[in-house]
Amino acid sequence: MRIFKFGGASVQNPDAVRNVARVLQHEGTENTLVVISAMGKMTNAFERLIKAYVDNTDDLNEALQSIKGFHIEMMDGLFDKNDEIYTKVTYLFGELAGRMAINTSKDYNYIYDQLVGFGEILSTTIVSAYFTKIGIENNFLDVREYIKTDSNYRDAKVNWELTESIIKEKVDVSKLNITQGFLGSNGEYTTTLGREGSDYTAGIFAYCLNADSVTIWKDVEGVLNADPRVFEETELLRDISYTEAIEMAFYGASVIHPKTIQPLEQKQIPLFVRSFDDLDKNGTAVSAGTKGIEPEVPCYIVKKNQILVSVSAKDFSFMVEDNISAVFKKLHDYKLKVNLIQNSAISFSVCIEDKFFNFDKFYNDLKSTFTIKSYKDVTLYTIRHFNDQAIESIKDKGKAIIRQINTETAQLVIQENA
Numbered sequence: 107m108r109i110f111k112f113g114g115a116s117v118q119n120p121d122a123v124r125n126v127a128r129v130l131q132h133e134g135t136e137n138t139l140v141v142i143s144a145m146g147k148m149t150n151a152f153e154r155l156i157k158a159y160v161d162n163t164d165d166l167n168e169a170l171q172s173i174k175g176f177h178i179e180m181m182d183g184l185f186d187k188n189d190e191i192y193t194k195v196t197y198l199f200g201e202l203a204g205r206m207a208i209n210t211s212k213d214y215n216y217i218y219d220q221l222v223g224f225g226e227i228l229s230t231t232i233v234s235a236y237f238t239k240i241g242i243e244n245n246f247l248d249v250r251e252y253i254k255t256d257s258n259y260r261d262a263k264v265n266w267e268l269t270e271s272i273i274k275e276k277v278d279v280s281k282l283n284i285t286q287g288f289l290g291s292n293g294e295y296t297t298t299l300g301r302e303g304s305d306y307t308a309g310i311f312a313y314c315l316n317a318d319s320v321t322i323w324k325d326v327e328g329v330l331n332a333d334p335r336v337f338e339e340t341e342l343l344r345d346i347s348y349t350e351a352i353e354m355a356f357y358g359a360s361v362i363h364p365k366t367i368q369p370l371e372q373k374q375i376p377l378f379v380r381s382f383d384d385l386d387k388n389g390t391a392v393s394a395g396t397k398g399i400e401p402e403v404p405c406y407i408v409k410k411n412q413i414l415v416s417v418s419a420k421d422f423s424f425m426v427e428d429n430i431s432a433v434f435k436k437l438h439d440y441k442l443k444v445n446l447i448q449n450s451a452i453s454f455s456v457c458i459e460d461k462f463f464n465f466d467k468f469y470n471d472l473k474s475t476f477t478i479k480s481y482k483d484v485t486l487y488t489i490r491h492f493n494d495q496a497i498e499s500i501k502d503k504g505k506a507i508i509r510q511i512n513t514e515t516a517q518l519v520i521q522e523n524a
Contacts, residue, residue, distance in 0.1 A: 107279045109320040111141040111287065111308040116323055116382055117229055118146035120183025123236055125382060129323060132385050135242055135282040139311055142233055143287050143304045144225030145180060148173065152222045159206055159221070160214055174199060177228055184236050191235040198228055215259035215462070219298045223250075226286035226304075234284045244282040250291035252276065253310055255299070260462070261441070262290050262297035264310060273314040285311075301461065305363035313369035320375060322362075323382040328390030332406035333360065341403055344388075345396040350490075351377070357488040357515070358409045358445065367392065404496040407488040409445060413465055414481040414507055414519050417472065418453040425454045429476075436471055440464035445486055446517050448510055455508060457486050457519050481507060485520045492516040 110130075117123050130138070144152070151173050158166040177195055185191050202224050211217060227248075234246045254269050255262035277283060287304020290297045299306050305322060312320045330340040346354075348371040355362045362379070370377055371394070380389035399405065417433055419425060433454060437444060441464055446457035458465070465480075472478055484507065487500045497516055500506075504522035511517075 139283040148225040247285040249286045253290040255290040270314040305366040309366040321378040345400040347396040405490040409486040416455045440468040
């Protein structure tokens with residue numbers, strides 16, 4: 107049993123969908139489960155729709171029509187006008203409109219999860235229908251019937267025992283199955299596993315089905331030592347250990363979702379990252395048989411749009427366990443992801459990610475008790491297996507506000523040059 111995962115770039119236009127079919131025809135379709143993301147940049151488009159809906163702005167209809175137009179163009183490039191898929195997609199957009207019409211909740215996270223997942227449902231519905239049209243038989247699975255979670259909307263936790271029992275009972279592993287990434291269900295409502303969670307979905311199915319392997323198909327050759335959009339020179343990492351992959355994912359490497367590796371490591375399931383453009387290349391293998399990375403070169407991980415916060419006591423007393431504990435509780439309460447920690451005798455600094463837009467609430471909550479300074483829109487550079495030259499190359503990008511180094515990892519918070 108194999109798990110394949112195709113992201114948005116894999117299905118961004120009709121030719122890309124045809125290429126996914128080419129990949130499957132080349133690799134074989136039996137004993138395979140395929141996880142597919144929303145098409146192209148449709149998750150971003152749905153996020154704009156959700157914001158317009160929540161804010162009740164005039165942009166709502168424009169955002170909805172843009173999403174509809176994209177999917178109609180996609181179908182026009184793959185099907186005849188009288189094909190049944192048009193009716194199916196029209197029904198899904200009717201369901202989307204109905205969800206927005208009957209909703210009474212003011213909880214943004216709940217609303218987000220009920221609407222954003224239509225991107226994945228539309229994508230897999232279209233791809234599954236196209237496969238059927240060209241003679242690739244497949245089973246369409248609604249992932250919400252298989253992956254069960256708690257009700258922590260936008261970052262749901264998997265109920266592993268229930269999920270595993272359902273998947274083992276219901277999935278026919280002898281056939282080609284098509285399902286969605288990113289989504290789950292708490293039994294009544296749709297939940298999501300966190301942004302970029304489709305890789306994690308692949309890991310969940312692999313764990314539950316005792317898969318032989320997971321392959322993530324990308325528009326790059328494999329896992330590179332740096333993001334080619336940020337760095338001019340990059341190098342392919344041919345082999346990565348589970349431990350190193352978890353470290354890289356923890357620090358924010360975008361090729362592998364942070365939660366993906368853990369279920370695979372538990373059952374020693376290898377993960378491959380391969381190019382959907384060049385099927386003859388082996389790409390990157392993540393497995394237990396590797397120590398560290400091969401080749402061992404500096405690996406650069408970049409996280410933009412960070413906030414650096416420095417907290418100190420108003421009376422200049424030491425920042426000790428009680429004070430730090432209080433700050434961490436607030437970070438947890440406001441769902442602020444901590445990517446770096448540094449403390450001195452009288453101050454405590456964290457570099458955080460505000461994906462739930464709660465920083466202002468956090469700041470206002472703490473300012474009566476602590477003195478707070480913040481730097482917004484900073485960039486966190488992490489270098490695994492660093493050397494002096496690697497650190498100097500980062501310092502050239504702007505002013506280093508914080509520099510932190512341990513045995514294997516260097517981190518620098520940079521105010522980048524304009």
